[in-house]
Amino acid sequence: MLALPAAAGIPLGILWWLLAPGGLNLITRNPALGAGTNPDVWLPRDLTLAGLLVFAGCLLGVFLADQKRANPRADLAAGLVGALCGAVVAWQAGLLAAQVWAPAVDASANASIAFSLRAWPVLLLWPAATAASVFVLELLNLLGSRPDGGTGPSRHAAAEGR
Numbered sequence: 001m002l003a004l005p006a007a008a009g010i011p012l013g014i015l016w017w018l019l020a021p022g023g024l025n026l027i028t029r030n031p032a033l034g035a036g037t038n039p040d041v042w043l044p045r046d047l048t049l050a051g052l053l054v055f056a057g058c059l060l061g062v063f064l065a066d067q068k069r070a071n072p073r074a075d076l077a078a079g080l081v082g083a084l085c086g087a088v089v090a091w092q093a094g095l096l097a098a099q100v101w102a103p104a105v106d107a108s109a110n111a112s113i114a115f116s117l118r119a120w121p122v123l124l125l126w127p128a129a130t131a132a133s134v135f136v137l138e139l140l141n142l143l144g145s146r147p148d149g150g151t152g153p154s155r156h157a158a159a160e161g162r
Helices: 003-019 039-064 072-101 120-144 155-160
Strands: none
Touching: 003 039, 003 072, 039 072, 039 120, 072 120
């Protein structure tokens, strides 16, 4: 549970560069949003990574909320640390993809002209979304379970049958 989210950061970072304005810009394909010299690109670029990290966190939360785990608390802790590592790896993989596949950019006027992340708290969204997803799924599982352990009809259903 630690290595899988961290390794998933690599394709997630490349996907960020492919989709985000200022990167390859496959979402909008608007030439005005293709260059980092336009300050209107900076927020959508960060929000693209934020959306990808929240999606990854929700997906990881579904795997962690599985009831067939031997030690769910240790898996949750490892998953949260892995999610944080995966977010950092995604950020760095996106920056590396921009350096390798994008043309060179003169960022002497402002560092945000180059493909970058301006809002560092975005990196906390993957573990936060994972924790929130696990909480909601466990709560729904708890609310859906029967008080008698699930072996027979619930007390409420038995009371209605009288």
